[in-house]
Amino acid sequence: MWLIRLAWKNIWRNKSRSLITMAAIFFAVILSVVTSSLQDGVFDNLIKNMVSFYSGYMQVHKKGYWDEQILDNSFAASPKMEQETLSGKNITAVSPRLESFALASSVDITKGCLVVGISPEGENKITRLNEKIIAGNYLHEADNGVLLSDGLARRMQLKLYDTIVLIGQGYHGSTAAGKYRIQGILKFGSPELNDKALFMPLALAQDFYGAYNQLTSYVISLNENNLLKTTAEELRLKLGKEYEVMTWEEMMPEVAQHIRTDTASSKIIEAILYLLICFGIFGTLLMMMVERKFEMGMLVAIGMKKHKLAALLLLESIFTVVTGCLLGILVSMPVVIYLNRHPLRMSGDMANIYERFGFEAVFPASTEATHFITQGIIVLLIGFLLSLYPMARVIRLKPVNAMRR
């Protein structure tokens, strides 16, 4: 106990030096916590935007569908399978889809379009499709109308409540044909989706394609993206080899790659921050060793065992690091919470690009406890590792040499 008291008192023998070291740790912790929280928040937001855009966090298909996306690779809808999927721990919503292509025509204009049969209510839980309506009304299960994307409507020179004619290849080579009333216009950020998407109730799509009770996918929403891989693995085991369970990372590898690249570059920034902390702490330790060399020699001379002296120095370093670190974490908490409640908002061209893709150009910080804990542990480890230097010096210390003026 007296050793702890002595270590604490020793920290304050050179107040400005200790305060400078603590301040270096304090600001580094704040900076690294806020940086990593912001970065994770940005990625979480990006992922949430991407998956709620169209794909969902995961999709279940018949084995082979992703490589050859045709109706013949569809599977029979099964409420039991849907329930089984929904019973997964991290899974919050499951919605069926039947997707294929058709030729859309009106008067003398014909264009290819993506026809998506959806469960209006289920789809809303995952992609918030109703929020993309810019004219007309959203779908109901029993509706006979369709929702047309804004770009497609303009290319086809169609308006709300006009009729669109669809013709295509149905299930098992049958001919699919039908005419539908446009009951709503949707606006998507993605030009690709905005220029070709057409949504209709699932039953109507199954009827159009002659694919009764058939689905091309179950789209799945998750609670925690962090558990994406585990959840997918569990579902794969549950559904068996007949189905393929694909994560958004597998369906959109370019987004996953972008996140990985960005994470790697921010790790380099974090490493530079840690390096600065290292220099700050090490500089203090070096100064302390020079200043107190005589005293250390004297302490060993009068009978203080070297391991006890080493423990004293270790405690001093740990106190300095812990104090700076705790204060840094305490102060970064309200900062991160504030940045979560009042997210950074992008403006200008960058914001326009984001908004064009249907993303809100805001970056809320992530408030996950892991950021605080991880940064705290890393800084503590740095402090502990650097303390090994004075400890090693003390173990080799010869009192006669140390006390030589």
Next chain:
Amino acid sequence: MQTVIDAHNVSKVYNPKTIPVYAVNNVHLHLQRGEFTALVGPSGSGKTTLLNLIGGLDKPDNGSIIINGVDITGLSANELIDFRLRNIGFVFQSFNLIPVLTAKENVEFIMQLQKTRRQERENRIKSLFRQIELEDKINVRPSQLSGGQQQRVAVARALASRPQFVLADEPTANLDSKSAANLLDIMTKLNKEENITFLFSTHDQRVIERARRVITLVDGQIANDTARVSTLHEVAGQAG
């Protein structure tokens, strides 16, 4: 009389492979319990080196040093630290108290290293501060004490572990006359009343006058070893 220090044929050579310098050369020294001895000699005569060797802070190249029956030249570095803690008190020229601890805590520190029980520590501290006449400064930090007072606390710290003897390296070098005289009074009193053995290395005539035995070192060898029945200080006092 009990022999406390028994040094035989002790030598310490610096630069043995290039230009050998005999800091201590073939020294024989015996100190009995209760002696008040001054080790004198010009600068570079080997006083501090001999003190370091006797105090187990340095190892001789030759010879043996037996303290209270233990040959300390055969002890490991760790054993030596423990030996010093239990057997030797040190007083340094520049006081060297721990600045962040109070006078009391500085003295208590040694007893904490020895794992002495709290009550015993308290009693010993009270008695030591009474002996060094600093009872009113017990809870004061070194920076608030004068040089003389700090050195008195250093003496108390050296005595706290109840050592076999106290080694004092130029203890009065940084003190004014009054403080030095006061410190020497206390040390003399402790020597007389508690039979504590003191070995000083010094240039200071005031210390030499109080010593009952004066050993003169020249070029690392004992050139003279004189014991006195009465110290010069006592003689001067009687004459006065």
